[in-house]
Amino acid sequence: MSTRTIRVRVNGQEYEREVEPRLLLSDFLRHHLGLTGTHVGCEHGVCGACTVLLDGKPVRSCLLFAVQVDGHSVTTVEGLADGDRLHPVQEAFREHHALQCGFCTPGFVVTVAGYLAEHPLPESEEEIRELLSGNLCRCTGYQNIVAAVRDAASRMPEGGERK
Numbered sequence: 001m002s003t004r005t006i007r008v009r010v011n012g013q014e015y016e017r018e019v020e021p022r023l024l025l026s027d028f029l030r031h032h033l034g035l036t037g038t039h040v041g042c043e044h045g046v047c048g049a050c051t052v053l054l055d056g057k058p059v060r061s062c063l064l065f066a067v068q069v070d071g072h073s074v075t076t077v078e079g080l081a082d083g084d085r086l087h088p089v090q091e092a093f094r095e096h097h098a099l100q101c102g103f104c105t106p107g108f109v110v111t112v113a114g115y116l117a118e119h120p121l122p123e124s125e126e127e128i129r130e131l132l133s134g135n136l137c138r139c140t141g142y143q144n145i146v147a148a149v150r151d152a153a154s155r156m157p158e159g160g161e162r163k
């Protein structure tokens with residue numbers, strides 16, 4: 001199959017790669033860039049494990065082809081921390097024991113980070129649960145995750161940028 005050249009910024013670094021048009025973004029990140037923090041669960045848009053930020057907005061990387069992000073900016077869970085300094089969402093998840101299994105957690109963290117950047121102050125538990133509804137935890141351990149999102153929101157300054 002013929003390939004195409006894509007240029008994409010991932011976690012602040014520019015990459016240029018030859019890819020087949022059928023290559024999924026999730027596989028591109030994991031297998032071509034070695035960013036294995038993005039997990040692949042259902043592979044059809046249901047579980048949220050593969051969530052990354054595309055130009056700041058949460059998307060399912062299993063539902064996009066790598067060629068679709070040509071010219072865009074992607075952030076994976078590896079790109080949230082600032083060196084040794086965790087993102088406020090990561091801090092809050094750690095402190096509330098919301099870091100459950102390593103499989104679903106990156107998707108939750110990225111989803112929440114992307115959401116809070118645009119909606120720094122969720123109004124209600126209902127809003128938080130709605131936010132989390134696209135990420136599946138097979139253990140149904142959502143309580144600590146909800147608490148972590150509340151706390152993370154209190155750590156996000158106005159404008160959604162990290163403190």
Ligand code: FES
Nearest residue numbers: 041042043048062
């Ligand atoms: S692997 Fe993409 S949503 Fe489940």
Ligand code: FES
Nearest residue numbers: 100101104138139
């Ligand atoms: S903690 Fe990951 S699936 Fe439940």
